[in-house]
Amino acid sequence: MIQFEKFTLSNGLRVIVHQDLSTPMAVVNLMYDVGARDEDPERTGFAHLFEHLMFGGSVNIPSYDEPLQMAGGENNAYTTNDLTNYYIQLPADNLETAFWLESDRMLSLAFSKKSLDVQRKVVCEEFKEHYLTKPYGDVWHKMRELAYTTHPYRWMTIGKELSHIENAALADVEHFFFKHYRPVNAVLVVAGNVTVEKVKSLAEKWFGDIPSGEKYKRNLPQEPEQTAARKQVIQSNVPLDAFYKCWHMAGRLDRRYYIADLLGDILSGGGSSRLYQSLVKEKKLFSSIECFHFGSTDAGLMAIEGKLVKGVQIDEAEKAVEAELDKMKNELVSASELQKVKNKTESMIAFEDMSVMSRANSLAYYELLGDASWMNFELEKYASVSAEDILQESRNIFRESNSNTIHYLSNN
Amino acid sequence: MPDRKQAPVIVDAVDFDLRLKQAEKIVLKNGVEVYAVNAGAEEVMSVEWVFYAGNWFEDKNLVAATSNFLLRNGTSNKTAFQLNEHFEYYGAYLNRACYNETATITLHCLNKHIQELLPVVRELITDSVMPQEELDTYRQNMTQRLKVNLKKSDFVASRLIDAYVYGEQHPYGKYTRLEDFDSLNREELIAFYKQYYQQGKFVMFIAGRLPTGWPDLINRYFGDLPNAAGDMHNISREPVAEKKSRIINDAEGVQGSIRMARPFYNRHHPDFVKAMVLNTLFGGFFGSRLMSNIREDKGYTYGIHSFLQNHIHDSAWVISTEAGKDVCEATIQEVYKEMKILRDDLVDEEELLLVRNYMMGSILGDLDGPFQIIARWKNIVLNKRTDQYFYDSIQTIKTISAEELRALAQQYLQPEDFYELVVV
Numbered sequence: 001m002i003q004f005e006k007f008t009l010s011n012g013l014r015v016i017v018h019q020d021l022s023t024p025m026a027v028v029n030l031m032y033d034v035g036a037r038d039e040d041p042e043r044t045g046f047a048h049l050f051e052h053l054m055f056g057g058s059v060n061i062p063s064y065d066e067p068l069q070m071a072g073g074e075n076n077a078y079t080t081n082d083l084t085n086y087y088i089q090l091p092a093d094n095l096e097t098a099f100w101l102e103s104d105r106m107l108s109l110a111f112s113k114k115s116l117d118v119q120r121k122v123v124c125e126e127f128k129e130h131y132l133t134k135p136y137g138d139v140w141h142k143m144r145e146l147a148y149t150t151h152p153y154r155w156m157t158i159g160k161e162l163s164h165i166e167n168a169a170l171a172d173v174e175h176f177f178f179k180h181y182r183p184v185n186a187v188l189v190v191a192g193n194v195t196v197e198k199v200k201s202l203a204e205k206w207f208g209d210i211p212s213g214e215k216y217k218r219n220l221p222q223e224p225e226q227t228a229a230r231k232q233v234i235q236s237n238v239p240l241d242a243f244y245k246c247w248h249m250a251g252r253l254d255r256r257y258y259i260a261d262l263l264g265d266i267l268s269g270g271g272s273s274r275l276y277q278s279l280v281k282e283k284k285l286f287s288s289i290e291c292f293h294f295g296s297t298d299a300g301l302m303a304i305e306g307k308l309v310k311g312v313q314i315d316e317a318e319k320a321v322e323a324e325l326d327k328m329k330n331e332l333v334s335a336s337e338l339q340k341v342k343n344k345t346e347s348m349i350a351f352e353d354m355s356v357m358s359r360a361n362s363l364a365y366y367e368l369l370g371d372a373s374w375m376n377f378e379l380e381k382y383a384s385v386s387a388e389d390i391l392q393e394s395r396n397i398f399r400e401s402n403s404n405t406i407h408y409l410s411n412n
Numbered sequence: 413m414p415d416r417k418q419a420p421v422i423v424d425a426v427d428f429d430l431r432l433k434q435a436e437k438i439v440l441k442n443g444v445e446v447y448a449v450n451a452g453a454e455e456v457m458s459v460e461w462v463f464y465a466g467n468w469f470e471d472k473n474l475v476a477a478t479s480n481f482l483l484r485n486g487t488s489n490k491t492a493f494q495l496n497e498h499f500e501y502y503g504a505y506l507n508r509a510c511y512n513e514t515a516t517i518t519l520h521c522l523n524k525h526i527q528e529l530l531p532v533v534r535e536l537i538t539d540s541v542m543p544q545e546e547l548d549t550y551r552q553n554m555t556q557r558l559k560v561n562l563k564k565s566d567f568v569a570s571r572l573i574d575a576y577v578y579g580e581q582h583p584y585g586k587y588t589r590l591e592d593f594d595s596l597n598r599e600e601l602i603a604f605y606k607q608y609y610q611q612g613k614f615v616m617f618i619a620g621r622l623p624t625g626w627p628d629l630i631n632r633y634f635g636d637l638p639n640a641a642g643d644m645h646n647i648s649r650e651p652v653a654e655k656k657s658r659i660i661n662d663a664e665g666v667q668g669s670i671r672m673a674r675p676f677y678n679r680h681h682p683d684f685v686k687a688m689v690l691n692t693l694f695g696g697f698f699g700s701r702l703m704s705n706i707r708e709d710k711g712y713t714y715g716i717h718s719f720l721q722n723h724i725h726d727s728a729w730v731i732s733t734e735a736g737k738d739v740c741e742a743t744i745q746e747v748y749k750e751m752k753i754l755r756d757d758l759v760d761e762e763e764l765l766l767v768r769n770y771m772m773g774s775i776l777g778d779l780d781g782p783f784q785i786i787a788r789w790k791n792i793v794l795n796k797r798t799d800q801y802f803y804d805s806i807q808t809i810k811t812i813s814a815e816e817l818r819a820l821a822q823q824y825l826q827p828e829d830f831y832e833l834v835v836v
Contacts (some may be wrong), residue, residue, distance in 0.1 A: 091423065126714040238563070347456075353454060354454050354456065
């Protein structure tokens with residue numbers, strides 16, 4: 001049970017305090033309710049580029065990193081399709097430095113031309129490093145475009161194409177900032193060796209006078225139900241044939257999300273999982289195979305990804321995958337197999353909760369979803385999943401008409 | 413309204429009195445040393461078995477890594493599937509890894525399941541059979557994985573730079589070729605397993621909120637294993653003669669992987685910790701000279717880092733980055749420029765304080781939780797140091813002077829000592 005206290009400043013900033021006196025450190029986690037799904041389709045990659053610009057100095061503080069390092073702190077940030085998160089860990093004695101820095105960049109950025117010019121280049125190199133130079137690096141770009149016709153999950157957080165980043169202008173940056181980076185659209189979690197009183201007074205002092213901003217009303221085009229299978233074949237200079245298949249699944253707040261999560265663990269995720277045992281070890285069709293989902297807030301994707309053993313035909317490999325999915329759709333999983341994936345989940349949550357940083361991050365995330373206290377009910381939700389649920393949800397997800405397949409073939 | 417131009421007063425991290433929580437040391441009936449850190453709020457624990465069974469001890473490439481991998485793939489009584497299912501049923505993570513000197517088995521689990529898990533770990537150490545079929549599957553899948561990795565310039569660059577600095581015959585410098593997989597045979601693996609696991613020398617590290625009576629439990633399952641004495645023979649490095657290389661791995665690549673490295677000493681050399689401070693200033697953190705110049709000012713790369721390799725016998729000082737193909741040479745020149753500045757100019761007090769504070773804060777943050785603390789102890793024990801090394805390091809971070817850093821730069825950051833490699 002993770003204890004916490006929550007209050008809201010008059011400008012709408014939600015603040016959560018989680019005390020843990022066993023550590024000398026404090027964690028300050030600031031999550032903004034904006035991700036790549038909130039971007040203009042013609043200006044993709046913006047939420048993430050923006051994350052870089054957040055380190056280019058704010059209105060009163062020319063350098064973000066230096067004073068934090070001077071206070072013995074470390075920080076980082078990430079952007080997903082759903083949200084953007086900034087986090088700091090520093091000695092609890094220097095907690096106020098984190099408030100000073102985070103509140104000033106929420107008040108306003110410096111909007112420096114030089115910073116934009118440099119970070120555009122940095123992000124372009126990041127794009128190349130992760131998506132262009134790696135074999136199969138472009139596959140999830142292509143899969144998203146295949147699986148989503150309408151919803152902005154159609155593009156990756158890094159952006160649809162380099163040109164969107166290269167063309168970003170300072171005016172776009174300012175507009176984006178004042179639309180999304182407002183107190184009313186953020187959740188602040190302070191965790192570690194802190195007291196509620198201290199956090200209250202620091203939050204009032206540093207964040208209290210920042211104008212509230214307008215609550216962002218998300219109104220995204222929803223993905224229509226898919227009615228026919230989609231397929232794509234890519235020929236490329238990769239060493240091995242690879243198989244990718246995705247199906248639409250329920251969003252984060254749906255009970256079926258938990259069923260899908262466990263269902264994925266039954267199929268893959270360990271040496272005794274079904275796909276690995278059957279297709280890698282026994283049939284020797286794949287050299288590796290994984291099943292996972294994207295963890296999206298809105299309706300997401302369940303994916304199977306595998307590299308084929310050289311010489312195996314991709315249609316044969318796909319049939320074998322389907323045969324495993326048919327078992328999921330036609331036979332109840334045994335009590336012990338279901339218990340196994342529940343035990344795994346219990347253990348995963350316990351290990352995640354060991355780190356203060358991870359607890360702070362989870363509290364912010366659940367608060368953004370609706371209520372930080374949901375963090376404490378996750379295990380119950382998993383525990384309530386039955387073998388019958390798994391069967392029904394397998395039938396629901398693994399329909400051919402709900403599927404998107406990419407055969408990524410080696411041309412050498 | 414707060415004065416936002418004015419930074420809040422801070423406690424300098426250099427003024428912190430950092431303490432490394434003492435590890436409890438017990439010795440099993442067979443002489444095996446066990447280090448334990450009992451801390452944490454969650455009912456979880458980790459147990460690690462460190463065998464002297466790394467690459468250092470093999471006569472042929474891949475024998476150490478493969479026998480380590482196959483530990484979990486079958487015993488006289490259980491198939492690979494049954495073994496995996498056993499650990500996974502209890503939500504436990506059973507990993508193994510092979511390094512240069514050592515090879516490990518690591519168990520992470522909820523405390524309530526430890527009794528069910530330890531006997532099966534014992535089985536892996538005493539009774540692995542490494543079935544031929546498992547070896548064949550492993551061989552095939554690893555060959556395929558290597559083919560994919562060989563397409564990646566960063567993978568190719570990282571292994572080549574080690575081969576240049578240590579020589580291809582040295583455990584730190586050798587790398588796997590596709591044909592190495594073909595020549596693996598089961599008899600060699602079994603022989604290696606017998607000598608270095610069944611009869612081998614090992615040490616254990618345990619952390620978490622430990623159940624009462626844990627020493628008895630460990631003694632019961634591991635206190636009667638042979639634990640033979642073993643010594644590490646010396647192998648000296650044989651670096652290549654040519655220091656500069658440019659390699660084209662993918663003619664259509666848009667980025668180059670840059671690696672620059674010079675030989676360095678291990679943790680027993682008096683300059684090692686001082687060099688850690690100089691390295692932090694140079695390229696060891698986000699605010700370093702290399703990051704500030706090459707990423708934050710020029711935008712040539714997503715990230716550039718320098719580091720001292722964490723090896724037991726010998727080390728190297730490495731600079732590593734991926735940069736746009738057309739700016740690779742410019743990046744290398746900037747790295748040399750930054751070395752020159754460190755050789756010529758004294759670092760000012762403010763920047764030096766920043767580095768000290770950053771390093772201290774980072775150690776403080778790193779000591780958070782039992783798994784992090786035991787990792788420190790493992791490093792100390794395997795490098796044959798004591799916790800005095802930890803306190804001496806902190807003293808060095810707090811007191812090293814700008815003059816000393818400049819002298820170190822003059823001694824070690826000389827372009828002619830560096831191997832230089834770009835793989836596109």
